[in-house]
Amino acid sequence: MRIKLNFHKIPRIPAKYRLLLYNKGVCISSQCKDFEKVGATIAVTPCDVVEEADITFSCVADPQAAKEMVFGNCGVLHCPSLEGKGYVEMTSIDADTSHDIVEAISGKGGRYLEAQIQGSKTQAEEGTLIILAAGDRTLFDDCQSCFKAMSKNSFYLGSEIGNASKMNSVLQVVGGVSLAALAEGLALADRAGLSQADLLDVLALTPLASPHLILKGRAMIESSYSTHQPLTHMQKDLKLALGLGDALEQSLPLTATTNEIFKHAKRLGYANHDVAAVYIRARF
Structure with a gap:
């Protein structure tokens, strides 16, 4: 074969x-x-x-x-x-x-x-x-x-x-929105004078934690954006999910906002960096 x-x-x-x-x-x-x-x-x-x-x-x-x-x-x-x-x-x-x-x-x-x-x-x-x-x-x-x-x-x-494509879109919505939320949370902690490392340590002990989020959180606070999952691929998948939502007349306001956040990160020059680089958009 x-x-x-x-x-x-x-x-x-x-x-x-x-x-x-x-x-x-x-x-x-x-x-x-x-x-x-x-x-x-x-x-x-x-x-x-x-x-x-x-x-x-x-x-x-x-x-x-x-x-x-x-x-x-x-x-x-x-x-x-x-x-x-x-x-x-x-x-x-x-x-x-x-x-x-x-x-x-x-x-x-x-x-x-x-x-x-x-x-x-x-x-x-x-x-x-x-x-x-x-x-x-x-x-x-x-x-x-x-x-x-x-x-x-x-x-x-x-x-x-289409079932596989739809399932993939749903999972990418969850992943993309979660990363954007994590980036905003870390940015807020920094602006409030809190230790971002402490935030991740606490987060790791809560039901909200996942190995993926903790790994990406570490990358965000260390400004380590070597590519494991390209940011541009995540934005593409969010765009596909929005298209699916339009076809089904399903409102996706969080996905739409997250898509704009990732688009802005691309415009800042981070398209081919890791998805963790969405933190740059949240911080600045």
Whole structure:
């Protein structure tokens, strides 16, 4: 089986599989060369990947890039047939984009699974992500050995396309709002003359605490913004959640405000820093 992956580092895929790699726009970069050294085969186009692979995993920047992989020049749809092929979309996308992709893939005889990722760069490197999947159940089952290499758990949320995207959006709302609240709390403590370290020590002992919030709180007070989860990715996910809210006529006032906070942090130059950099916006 040959698998196309777009990750910063190749996950711990079982040795019985062969990796076929396409990295959009930078196929001759040193990063791809590093992948090649550990056994990956470099493909020229997305179409080449799908033609050679039994199952293709796609993980790119955003919904538009995900659609370009399928509908763009030399994209997946340029393959004469997708019979017997599986396509797993791991990009953080909205339900409408996922529906567009599944119609294209299934229209040529392929199987489709949306598999949204919960986790950071560190968790990806450790193989401890959480995967939220929806779509073809047989494809989900076929991907289990790969999912187990990448994640600590994978959830099948049913055959209805969009379920995984919606679940991911809901979780990102909770995560984004929590981070913004933590940043404001730390900023308020600082302005009030309180020790931020003491605040985190107390917080760690309360029911409000979580390892993630305490870790990000430490990063905020230490101004340590090396990227584990890019701030721009969180803002993108909040925007997708707002789109879902609009489609369902569900009011999301906290999400809307949090989105504006993250947008402002991006304008301050912290788009590619860690999400903890939202503290800069709260403090100043």
